[in-house]
Amino acid sequence: MKIMLIGYALSLMFVLLMVVRVWRASALDGILTLLLPFYFIVAMIKYWNEPDHNIRFHVLGMLVCSGIAYYGATRVAKDMLGTPEERQALVQAMREDGDKLTPEQEKGLLSDDPEVVLRTMQQIEEQNGGVEYSDESGPGGEAAVDTQPRDAEFDNPRPVAAQERPVETLSYAEAARRAVFNRGTYTRDAIGVSIDVPSKFRLISATDARRLDQSRGRTEDPRGLAWIIHERLSLADPDAWHVTARWHSDGWVGAAPLDGPALLDAALANKTPAPRVMTSQGDLVGYAAAPQFDGQVIDWVEERVLANSDEQVVDCHAVRLGRRGVLEFSIVGMPTKSTALCHETVRLIAQRSSFLPGKEYPPAAPAEGLRASYTIAALASHAR
Amino acid sequence: MRAMWMLAGWLAAACAVAAGPDEAKVEQLMNAPAAPVKPAAPSKADKKAAAAQAENDTVTSLVGQRVAVETRQRGVYIGTLTAVTRDAVTLLIQLPSRDLSYSVPRGDIAAVTAR
Secondary structure (H helix, E strand, O other): OHHHHHHHHHHHHHHHHHHHHHHHHOHHHHHHHHHOOOHHHHHHHHOOOOOOOOOHHHHHHHHHHHHHHHHHHHHHHHHHHOOHHHHHHHHHHHHHOOOOOOHHHHHHHOOOOHHHHHHHHHHHHHHOOOOOOOOOEOHHHOEOOOOOOOOHHHHOOOOOOOOOOOOOOOOHHHHHHHOOEEOOEEEEOOOOEEEEOOOOEEEEEHHHHHHHHHHOOOOOOOOEEEEEEEOOOOOOOOOOOOEEEEEEOOOEEEOOOOOHHHHHHHHHHOOOOOOOOOOOOEEEEEEEEEEEEOOOEEEEEEEEEEOOOOOEEEEEEEEEEEOOOEEEEEEEEEEHHHHHHHHHHHHHHHHOEEEOOOOEOOOOOOOOOOEEEEEHHHHHHOOO | OHHHHHHHHHHHHHHHHHHOHHHHHHHHHHHOOOOOOOOOOOOHHHHHHHHHHHHOOOOHHHOOOEEEEEEOOOOEEEEEEEEEOOOEEEEEEEOOOOEEEEEEEHHHEEEEEEO
16 A cells, blocks of 8 residues: 555656646646646657756656556555455355355456456445455454354254255356365354365365255255365366265264274164264175274274175265264265275364364263264264 | 485475375375275284194184174174185175175284174
C-alpha cells in the first residue's frame, strides 16, 4: 500500500513540474499537457532541444514512478485476494457452508488473474446480498469463513446426517476435475480434529468426496470427513486408491486386550458381522496384520476374498481414539501385493492426525460424556 | 560431477529427513514396483532351527487339526491344516459363502498353534 501511494505521489509531482516547465514556454501547451492525457508527448518533442523547457527527464521520472505505483497496486490486489491455497480453502469453506457456486464462479475464484478473482468475488457478494467473505486464514491455513464454533456434533454425539442439498449429477471425470486439493493442516473445529497432511499427499473435502461417490452411483457416507490421495495418483482414475477419513461420534471407546488369533476366531465365528469401519464386499480370510494398539491408535489389515470372485484384497485401517469418538483412516480393496504400502500409509496419516486440546483420548472413561457401546476389540473384529 | 552427485544425494537425504522416516518409508513403497512381500531372509540361527525342525516337524503333526498360523508381518490366519510342504503350509478356511484353500509360505511363518 505504501509503495503504491509513494509511487502515485512522486508521479503527480513529476507531472506538476512538467506542466510548470511547459507553461513557462507556452500557456496553451501547459494547459493542454495538464488536461489531455498524452499531450505531454507533443510537448516533449516540441521542446526537446530547449534547455529551459525540455521535459525529457520529467517524463522519464513520471513513467518510473507510475511503474512503482502499478507494482504497489498489484501487490495490494494480491494481498487482498490471498494466495491460491487460501482461495482454494475459501472455495471449500463456502461449499461446506452450502453456498451455491457455479463452475464459472469456482474457476473465477481460483484464477491466476487478480481482475477475474475480484470480479467473481464482487459477483458472489452481490448474489449473497452483500455478505462479504473473508480470506483470513485460520490456524494451519484453513479459511475461517464461519467464525462461530460449530459444536453441533459435540452437543449431539450420535452420527449427524449430512445436510440435504440438491444433488448435482456429474460424470466422474467432471467431479474429479472440480475437486480442490488441499495441503498443509486440515482442521475441523466442530469435532476437534486436525490432520497434518503429509507433504506428498493431498486432502479432498467431504463435499468433493461425496460428489465423486455420487458420480459413481455410490451411497453417501454420512461419516465421511475427507479423502487423502497421493500426489502421484490421478483422482480422475476411478481405480486410484485413496485413504478415506471418517469420524465416528460414538463416544469414548474402551481399550481391551488385543489377542490376534482370538479376535480372528471371534470374527470368523460371527455370522452377522457389524463392521463400523469401511470394508470391501467380501469374506474375511484373516488378518494380514493383526490389530495392535499403542494407547492412541489401533491399526490392522484385513485380508478378504471378494464376493463372486476369487480375487483377494486387503483393507487397511488405522483408528485414532478421541474423547468423543474415533477418527478412522481406511484404504479398502487394495491388491494383496500392496499390503505394506496400504498399511504404512494409513498408519502414517493416523500418526499425523491429532485431537485438539481437551478432546484427546483419556485412558480411563471420562466422568461426563457418551461412552461407545463397543471396545477397540469389537472394532477390529466387527462384533456387535 | 562428483560434487553434483554428492549434492543431489545430500538434498535427497535432507528431504527424507525433513519428511520423517514414516513418510520416507511410504515414498519408498510408492516408488518400488508392487511385489508380494518377501519373507525376511532366514538368518544362520533360523537355518539351524529350520534344520532341527525338519527332523522333528511339529507342524506336520498338526495336519487335519484347526490351527492358527501367525506370520512374521503380524499376520494371523485360522483354518484346518490340510497340507505341509517344504515351501508352504495350506489351510482350509471356512468362509460364510465358500471354503477357501489358503497357502502361507513357510519362510513367512512365525508360529503355528493348534486351536
